[in-house]
Amino acid sequence: MAERPAPRSRKPFARAGPASPAHAPDPGSRGIERIDLLFRSVLSRFLALPARQPAAVLSMARMRVLWIIDWKQSTSPGAIAHVLGVSKPTATELVDGLARAGYVSRRPSSRDRRQVVLTLRAKGRAVIAKFARSRREKFQRLALVVDAGDVRRLAEALEAVNAILAKGAP
Numbered sequence: 531m532a533e534r535p536a537p538r539s540r541k542p543f544a545r546a547g548p549a550s551p552a553h554a555p556d557p558g559s560r561g562i563e564r565i566d567l568l569f570r571s572v573l574s575r576f577l578a579l580p581a582r583q584p585a586a587v588l589s590m591a592r593m594r595v596l597w598i599i600d601w602k603q604s605t606s607p608g609a610i611a612h613v614l615g616v617s618k619p620t621a622t623e624l625v626d627g628l629a630r631a632g633y634v635s636r637r638p639s640s641r642d643r644r645q646v647v648l649t650l651r652a653k654g655r656a657v658i659a660k661f662a663r664s665r666r667e668k669f670q671r672l673a674l675v676v677d678a679g680d681v682r683r684l685a686e687a688l689e690a691v692n693a694i695l696a697k698g699a700p
Contacts (some may be wrong), residue, residue: 579668588633588657595624596633596650600658604641604649633657 550666588596591614598613599605611621625648628634633654650658673681 571603576668576672577670591624592628592633593657593661595621595628595652596658597613599648599654604646604647606647610648628654 594614595610598610602609607622607625610625611618614621614682625634625636629636631653632651635649635651636646637649639647
């Protein structure tokens with residue numbers, strides 16, 4: 531019987547060090563693994579930065595639903611399920627809670643009566659705006675201690691990735 535490999539540590543972020551030319555990602559899988567590791571590390575650490583004013587007292591799953599509705603302007607529970615990679619009943623349960631709490635409104639689709647269209651209510655838009663202010667404030671604090679050239683290069687890299695993703699999944 532083949533021996534199973536040991537499970538990966540749940541703390542991979544400790545290995546991520548400062549980027550340098552010696553650690554530049556190569557086009558092979560090791561480069562992709564490093565990008566993935568750094569992305570998760572930066573995202574986790576950025577989200578862990580204390581906000582001067584917390585954005586909301588919602589679960590991350592419900593915040594993601596609000597972000598999707600805000601991004602798409604209006605959408606359906608099925609589209610939310612697709613973007614989140616969850617079942618339709620799970621997405622519907624998240625939306626139900628947001629609707630009951632007054633963050634989201636539902637209305638029948640003008641194209642198909644069987645479909646429901648979701649939009650943000652004022653309370654949902656306020657949470658998104660507060661979160662955006664908090665995020666910008668974190669970026670402003672970070673920019674105070676990061677070299678301006680690094681900020682510019684990061685912005686250029688993110689613009690390139692965003693342009694690729696805007697064309698559709700590779």
